[in-house]
Amino acid sequence: MVKGLYTAYTGMIHQEHRMDVLTNNLANADTNGYKKEGATAQSFDALLAHKIKDVTEGYRLAKHIGWNNPGVKIGEGYTDFSQGPMKETGNTFDLALTDKGFFAVEFVNKKGESSVKYTRDGNFTTDAEGYLRTQDGDWVLNSEGKRVQMDPIAPETVINIKGQIIQNGQVVDTIGVTDFENYDYLKRYGENYFEPVEGATEAEAPAGIYQGFLETSNMSVVSEMVEMIAVSRAYESNQKVITTIDGTLDIAANQLGKV
Numbered sequence: 556m557v558k559g560l561y562t563a564y565t566g567m568i569h570q571e572h573r574m575d576v577l578t579n580n581l582a583n584a585d586t587n588g589y590k591k592e593g594a595t596a597q598s599f600d601a602l603l604a605h606k607i608k609d610v611t612e613g614y615r616l617a618k619h620i621g622w623n624n625p626g627v628k629i630g631e632g633y634t635d636f637s638q639g640p641m642k643e644t645g646n647t648f649d650l651a652l653t654d655k656g657f658f659a660v661e662f663v664n665k666k667g668e669s670s671v672k673y674t675r676d677g678n679f680t681t682d683a684e685g686y687l688r689t690q691d692g693d694w695v696l697n698s699e700g701k702r703v704q705m706d707p708i709a710p711e712t713v714i715n716i717k718g719q720i721i722q723n724g725q726v727v728d729t730i731g732v733t734d735f736e737n738y739d740y741l742k743r744y745g746e747n748y749f750e751p752v753e754g755a756t757e758a759e760a761p762a763g764i765y766q767g768f769l770e771t772s773n774m775s776v777v778s779e780m781v782e783m784i785a786v787s788r789a790y791e792s793n794q795k796v797i798t799t800i801d802g803t804l805d806i807a808a809n810q811l812g813k814v
Contacts, residue, residue, distance in 0.1 A: 557804075562627075563796040569596050569627045570790040576632065577783050580774045588639065588675030588747055591774035595630030636738050639675075639773035641765070647712050648687065650677035651768035656734040656760030659696040660689060662748065671696070672748040673733060673741070675770055681707060687730070698731040716763040734760035 576594045583589040641651050652658070657673035664670075672693070679687050679695055685707035687695040694702040698718070705712065709722040718730035735741060740755035 557800075559800050560797055563793040563800070565627045566793040566796075567790055569594075569629055570786050570793065572629050573786050574783065574790075577779050577786065580779050581776065583746060584772055584774060584776050586676070586746060586772055587678050588770045589772040589774070590637075590639075590675070591635045591772070591779075592743075593633050593635060595633065597628040597630045634738070634741075634743060635773060637773050639771045641768045642771055643768055645767045647714075647766070648679040648681060649767055649769050650679060650714065650730070651765045651770045652677065652732065652762040653716075653765060654760075654762035656732040656762035657749065659700070659731045659733050660748070661694040661696055661702065662744075663693070670750070671700075672744055672750050674748050676747045677764075678769055681705070683707060696731050698729045700731065703728050703730055714764060714766040716765070718764045730764060732760040732762050732764070734758045734762070 573594045576592050580591045583591075636655075638652075638654070650658070652675060657675060658677060660672050660674055662670055662672040674689070676689070678690055680690065681687055685705045687703040687705070689695065697703045703720070705720050705727050706722050711722070713721040714730065715721065718732060719726045720728045720730065734757070735751065736756045736758045737754075740752050741749045742752050744750045
C-alpha cells in the first residue's frame with residue numbers, strides 16, 4: 556500500500572518535468588527557427604523487461620536487477636526538428652531554409668573561445684565592414700567555413716536559392732548550409748543554437764535559401780496548451796491517489812488498530 560505513495564509521487568515528478576518542457580516551448584513561440592522539445596517516460600515494467608533480457612553482462616554472471624522502485628522514470632528528452640511555417644518579411648538579410656540543414660555560425664563565448672554552432676534562425680544583419688551576423692553579433696559562415704563578407708555600400712544585394720550573394724552582377728560569397736546524418740548527435744545550446752557531439756557526421760544539405768523570409772517556431776500554441784491541460788489533470792490524479800492512500804492508512808492505523 557505504501558508503495559502506492561511512491562508510485563504516485565514519481566508520476567507527479569514526471570508531470571512537473573513535462574510541464575517545464577511545455578512552458579519552455581510556449582516561451583519560445585515567437586522565436587525564429589525554434590524547434591520544440593518533448594519529454595518521454597519509462598514505466599517500471601518496461602525497464603524490468605529490458606533488464607531481464609539484457610545479455611550484455613555475460614553468461615552466468617549474476618547481477619542484481621537494481622532498486623525495487625515501481626513507478627515512472629523520467630526518460631530522455633527529444634527535439635522535434637520538423638520544419639516550421641515561413642513568414643515573409645521582405646528584408647534583404649532575412650533568410651529561411653527550404654529543407655533540412657542549418658546555418659553555420661561562429662560563436663564566441665564570454666571567455667573569448669570561438670566554436671561553430673548551427674541554427675535555423677536566419678534573422679541576419681550586416682555590420683559596417685560588410686560581415687553577415689546574427690542578431691546577437693555572431694558571424695555567419697560561408698560554404699568554406701569562413702566569415703561571410705560583402706560590400707556594405709552595394710546598391711542592391713540578391714541572395715539566390717543556392718545561397719550565392721550577388722552584388723553588382725557578381726557572386727561575392729556563398730552562405731554555407733550544413734546538415735547531419737543523425738540529429739540525435741546534436742545538442743541544444745541556448746535557445747536557438749545546436750552543437751554536434753561525438754559521433755555526429757556531417758551530410759550534404761538538401762536545403763536552399765529563400766531571401767526575405769524567416770522560419771518561425773514549429774510549435775503550435777494551441778497544441779501545447781491542450782497538452783498542458785492534460786498534464787495538469789494527470790498531476791491532480793496522482794494527488795488524489797496519494798490522498799486516498801493516506802486516508803486508507805489513517806483508517807488502518809487509527810480505527811482498525813483499536814479493534
